Amino acid sequence: MKIAFTTSGDNLTAALDSRFGRASKFLIYDLEQNTHMVIDNNQNRNAAQGAGIQSAETVARFGVDALVTGHCGPKAFRTLKAAGIKIYNSSAGTISDALEMYRSGKLTEANSADVDSHWT
Amino acid sequence: MKIAVASGKGGTGKTTIAVNLAAAFDQAVQLLDCDVEEPNVHLFLKRDNIAERIVTMPIPEVDETRCTGCGECGCFCEFNAIVSVGSKxxxxxxxxxGCGGCQKICPEQALRETPVRIGTTKTSTSRHITLTEGNLDVGLAMAPPVIKAVKAQVQNELPAILDAPPGTSCPVIAAIRDVDYVIMVTEPTPFGLHDLALAVDMVNTxxxxxxxxxxxAGSGDHRVHEFCHNRNISLILEIPDDRRIAEAYSRGELIVDALPEYKPLFARLKTGINTLVHGVHR
Structure with missing residues (x-):
């Protein structure tokens, strides 16, 4: 099972980015292998609009099962749900803290977007 | 002849110029309010025979019985308006x-366009002026299709004056792109100059x-004048900083009616542009 974390860093000690659509990178952690990879999200970060939808497509393409991020807007939420990705909102400081909370079952799955759209 | 009244900065007097210029015509003229997010030309005219039309935009609808979830539509759409994440x-x-590209690219003909309302246009008459105003529905962000719907009602045999939205983004481009001449309204302030420079780059492009x-004129500094001089831009009119103009405006009156001494100013503007446009065409 793979989990995506939003971040601007390159490893598990990096801070969890509170934004999803405009996060600069995604760290994808493989729970079985205990390995991770980092994907760049700069293209979406600078998108005029629709960054959340595009970011959701990106993490879906890498086959993640869950996403841990600070906040998630309505369009990203709808797209992630359609891709069957579970969303967890977390205010953890670092990715490793957030991962630990996920492992110990301290994160609850979001059942709606927790912030408004930037557009309408 | 199509003339657009534009500005970089908002609140410089586009509508004032547009409506008074239209009033200065001694023949039938069309006035188009292309500031569809906040049309205000109608505040200065007594409108008769108002006819409203609904403006729609074609939005794709998925026929799930035909769709195979191939994702071609999502790859094509630059605006992320349609996405496929291994799903329908x-x-x-x-x-x-509303470009219709997703529908054209779909190999299964699984997309159909449905018209969705985004606003209205209202056409009315006021003396020799035919006014068409666009109104984008509240809560929507897509102004250009409504602006295009306003412009689609232009009758080419009559002169048309377009009141453009402020700024230099898509709605302004949609309003001014095929006009013969742009009147750029500014105020002699640092903000006015800053946004004028952006707007000048836009029309030059x-x-x-x-x-x-x-x-x-007379309320700020001389930097707008210096800018125009240095760039060889023609300064076609100056309207003095006169409190009575602001008072007339606040009552919804035309300058040419409330303060007849300014009438020749707008008549000259009209004649001047006429000459410029025909000069351009030669």
Whole structure:
């Protein structure tokens, strides 16, 4: 099972980015292998609009099962749900803290977007 | 002849110029309010025979019995208005620009366009002026299709004056792109100059001839004048900073009616542009 974390860093000690659509990178952690990879999200970060939808497509393409991020807007939420990705909102400081909370079952799955759209 | 009244900065007097210029015509003239997010030309005219039309935009609808979830539509759409994440596509109408590309690219003919209302146009008459105003529905962000619907009602045999939205983004481009001349309204302030410079770059990129009107002349500094001089931009009119103009405006009156001494100013503007446009065409 793979989990995506939003971040601007390159490893598990990096801070969890509170934004999803405009996060600069995604760290994808493989729970079985205990390995991770980092994907760049700069293209979406600078998108005029629709960054959340595009970011959701990106993490879906890498086959993640869950996403841990600070906040998630309505369009990203709808797209992630359609891709069957579970969303967890977390205010953890670092990715490793957030991962630990996920492992110990301290994160609850979001059942709606927790912030408004930037557009309408 | 199509003339657009534009500005970089908002609140410089576009509508004042547009409506008074239209009033200065001694023949039938069309006035188009292309500031569809906040049309205000109608505040200065007594409108008769108002006819309203609904403006729609084509939004894709997925026929799930035909869709195979191939994702071609999502790859094509630049605006993320349609996405497929290993699933039947999701449509985000608020992102859609109505280009119809997804429908054309779909190998299964699984997309159909449905018209969705985005606003209205209202056409009315006021003396020799035929006014068409666009009104984008509240809560929507897609102004250009409504602006195009306003412009679609232009009758080419009559002169048309377009009141453009402020700024230099898509709605302004949609309003001014095929006009013969742009009147750029500014005020002699640092903000006015800053946004004028952006707007000048925009019209130069579009290759449309233009001239500058300085409104509230005498209220700020001389930097707008210096800018025009240095760039060889023609300063076609200056409207003095006169409190009575602001008072007439606040009552919804035309300057040419409330303060007849300014009438020759707008008559000259009209004649001047006429000459410029025909000069350009030669």
């Amino acid at each position: 596509p999701l449509v985000f109408p608020e992102m859609c620009h 579009l290759g449309i001839p233009f001239g500058v009107v300085v409104n509230r």
